[in-house]
Amino acid sequence: MENSHFEAAVRRREGTAIIELKGDVNAFAEETLNAAYAEATQTGPSAILLNFHNVAYINSTGIALIVGLLAQARKSQRRMFACDLSDHYREIFQITRLADFMDIFSDEASALAGAAAPAAAEN
Amino acid sequence: MTRFLDQIRRLVRPAEPTAAEAPTIRNQAEPPVVDIAPNDPIVALFQSADGPVDVQQLGIDSPAARALKEAGVRLAVPLRSQGELIGLLNLGPRLSEQDYLLDDLKLLENLAAQVAPAVRVAQLVREQQAEAQERERMEQELQVARLIQQTLLPKNLPELPGWKIGAFYQPAQAVGGDFYDFIAFPDGYLGIVVGDVSDKGVPAALVMATTRSILRAAADRLDSPGQVLQRVNDLLHPDIPPNMFVTCLYAVLDTMSGHLYFANAGHNLPYLRTEGGVREIRATGMPLGLMPGMVYEEQRVVLEHGESVLFHSDGLVEAHNSRREMFGFPKLMGLVGSHPGGAGLIDHLLAELSSFAGPEHEQEDDITLVTLQRSSASHSKRALPEPDSVTVGNDGARVLADFEVASEPGNERAAMERVAEAVQGLAIAPSRLERLKTAVAEATMNAIEHGNKNQADLPVTIQLLASDRELAIRVTDHGGGKPIPEPEAPDLESKLDGAQTPRGWGLFLIKNMVDDMRVTSDETHHTIELVFKLEGAGDGE
Numbered sequence: 001m002e003n004s005h006f007e008a009a010v011r012r013r014e015g016t017a018i019i020e021l022k023g024d025v026n027a028f029a030e031e032t033l034n035a036a037y038a039e040a041t042q043t044g045p046s047a048i049l050l051n052f053h054n055v056a057y058i059n060s061t062g063i064a065l066i067v068g069l070l071a072q073a074r075k076s077q078r079r080m081f082a083c084d085l086s087d088h089y090r091e092i093f094q095i096t097r098l099a100d101f102m103d104i105f106s107d108e109a110s111a112l113a114g115a116a117a118p119a120a121a122e123n
Numbered sequence: 124m125t126r127f128l129d130q131i132r133r134l135v136r137p138a139e140p141t142a143a144e145a146p147t148i149r150n151q152a153e154p155p156v157v158d159i160a161p162n163d164p165i166v167a168l169f170q171s172a173d174g175p176v177d178v179q180q181l182g183i184d185s186p187a188a189r190a191l192k193e194a195g196v197r198l199a200v201p202l203r204s205q206g207e208l209i210g211l212l213n214l215g216p217r218l219s220e221q222d223y224l225l226d227d228l229k230l231l232e233n234l235a236a237q238v239a240p241a242v243r244v245a246q247l248v249r250e251q252q253a254e255a256q257e258r259e260r261m262e263q264e265l266q267v268a269r270l271i272q273q274t275l276l277p278k279n280l281p282e283l284p285g286w287k288i289g290a291f292y293q294p295a296q297a298v299g300g301d302f303y304d305f306i307a308f309p310d311g312y313l314g315i316v317v318g319d320v321s322d323k324g325v326p327a328a329l330v331m332a333t334t335r336s337i338l339r340a341a342a343d344r345l346d347s348p349g350q351v352l353q354r355v356n357d358l359l360h361p362d363i364p365p366n367m368f369v370t371c372l373y374a375v376l377d378t379m380s381g382h383l384y385f386a387n388a389g390h391n392l393p394y395l396r397t398e399g400g401v402r403e404i405r406a407t408g409m410p411l412g413l414m415p416g417m418v419y420e421e422q423r424v425v426l427e428h429g430e431s432v433l434f435h436s437d438g439l440v441e442a443h444n445s446r447r448e449m450f451g452f453p454k455l456m457g458l459v460g461s462h463p464g465g466a467g468l469i470d471h472l473l474a475e476l477s478s479f480a481g482p483e484h485e486q487e488d489d490i491t492l493v494t495l496q497r498s499s500a501s502h503s504k505r506a507l508p509e510p511d512s513v514t515v516g517n518d519g520a521r522v523l524a525d526f527e528v529a530s531e532p533g534n535e536r537a538a539m540e541r542v543a544e545a546v547q548g549l550a551i552a553p554s555r556l557e558r559l560k561t562a563v564a565e566a567t568m569n570a571i572e573h574g575n576k577n578q579a580d581l582p583v584t585i586q587l588l589a590s591d592r593e594l595a596i597r598v599t600d601h602g603g604g605k606p607i608p609e610p611e612a613p614d615l616e617s618k619l620d621g622a623q624t625p626r627g628w629g630l631f632l633i634k635n636m637v638d639d640m641r642v643t644s645d646e647t648h649h650t651i652e653l654v655f656k657l658e659g660a661g662d663g664e
Contacts, residue, residue: 024536026533027532027533028532059561059564059568060565060568060629061568061626063632064624064627064628067615071618071620086557091554095632096613100615101619
């Protein structure tokens with residue numbers, strides 16, 4: 001679909017790489033998202049934070065993409081967090097049990113604080 | 124000439140034994156054979172001899188004469204039938220050791236005149252027996268060839284939901300040059316081949332087998348019927364005997380949409396029967412094997428429900444009756460138009476051929492008929508489950524929306540937004556609206572990707588029905604036949620370990636978003652019905 005836009009920017013805060021997602025997380029996001037993940041891991045961060053602040057739509061293909069990133073992170077023993085999910089998508093992360101494997105924070109600040117702490121879920 | 128030699132060989136006997144030797148010699152197994160070469164001068168001599176020939180007196184330079192002398196032959200009496208030398212009656216010396224008398228010679232001449240026709244008859248009987256054996260052997264070989272050829276033709280007709288397919292094949296001889304084939308492809312596509320080699324019998328059957336193999340291989344690699352024929356032509360051309368060629372029509376049917384894509388290498392034009400009448404469907408192209416580098420036009424028609432196509436080879440239209448009138452295209456076209464179509468059309472056409480050609484009719488050419496019919500309206504979009512038949516009771520359900528989206532990735536988002544707009548007046552809590560939107564998006568995406576296989580021209584139909592108690596959203600695709608699997612909770616651990624694909628969340632998500640989810644399928648459609656209660660029940664807020 002032509003009007004489906006997705007962007008991903010990578011920022012770093014201490015040992016955490018933040019991937020800021022913007023747009024719809026669906027099949028069209030795959031390339032950009034994977035490239036962002038590759039960029040994020042270049043510096044060998046101990047944790048990756050997915051910031052969903054500017055995401056209004058995630059479909060099942062998008063869920064699959066996130067599962068794929070989480071699988072990669074776990075393989076290289078990096079923690080992965082998510083923040084700024086809408087209530088609806090936080091629920092979907094719970095239904096899909098993604099929330100069992102990645103801590104979900106309400107905003108970036110608490111996520112970064114959480115990243116500094118040993119694995120503990122905010123929710 | 125071989126036959127002549129054979130006869131001579133059988134008839135040349137060594138000298139009769141003397142009386143004293145007779146008892147033992149008669150028991151000898153087989154007398155030596157004297158070969159007479161066809162160009163031996165003795166042949167001309169016997170041919171023209173006027174009665175018995177004294178072999179010992181022969182002065183000609185002839186290997187056969189020497190051999191006869193060595194074998195002790197004294198007299199050779201030519202046996203002639205209708206002026207043709209058919210054998211020799213050979214005699215050794217007389218038992219009295221005297222020369223043969225004139226009376227003996229006359230007797231032998233008379234005897235030869237009597238014997239020759241009988242010998243000729245015996246020879247003919249032997250020849251016929253040998254020919255009969257040879258014929259039987261060839262017939263057995265042809266029978267084997269016929270069986271082999273039958274294995275190259277489809278053993279079963281494809282069974283496709285919403286379609287009826289019929290086929291008839293009758294070679295004029297034991298084996299034929301006609302062929303037809305069905306090639307099943309994934310995702311509800313079917314390849315249909317009808318071909319005719321420009322000859323009959325064994326040569327045609329051999330070319331038919333080759334063409335079929337090349338075509339199958341090409342169809343496996345290429346999608347476009349035009350490209351497939353182009354490839355077959357280029358591969359066949361170097362190997363096909365001169366003056367032979369193959370006419371062939373290759374079509375690919377999309378059983379879901381009814382689209383029939385086809386290209387034609389000089390084969391008879393198929394007839395398309397619609398409500399509006401019968402018409403030929405045309406695509407141009409040269410027969411296969413004539414010239415390399417040919418290009419084949421590709422055309423497309425759509426078979427609506429109830430419409431049918433007849434593919435046919437020459438054997439039917441070129442059949443003659445006893446007055447040498449031809450069955451002809453106009454008659455065939457008329458028959459196709461007056462029959463409802465489908466496999467029954469084949470029986471109808473054969474019955475018409477039989478009454479046209481008469482009981483004495485000997486089939487001149489191979490006949491191949493293939494019919495393809497799309498089932499009539501019961502599976503059409505208009506026949507989707509009626510609102511009162513599924514969930515929303517007959518209590519004044521309203522249709523809030525009824526629209527289609529093309530099967531292109533991403534269009535589920537548009538469907539989701541339209542449904543969200545349509546339910547604006549229903550005072551659905553925001554969290555439930557989000558769930559509804561996700562369910563609609565996922566059901567639409569499932570229909571686009573799995574039902575319609577991302578074929579843009581296949582629509583996904585979305586109907587939104589509301590009663591006082593509940594909201595039903597029906598998402599329908601063209602993926603009938605194969606049921607939608609039961610949604611299962613995905614195994615996230617396996618996905619994270621890489622043991623499973625990360626995908627496969629759609630149906631699971633839908634089921635968790637809705638109060639009820641029902642799947643119905645017929646032969647051509649799937650419908651996922653999403654049900655939301657409107658009285659607050661099940662609202663997790």
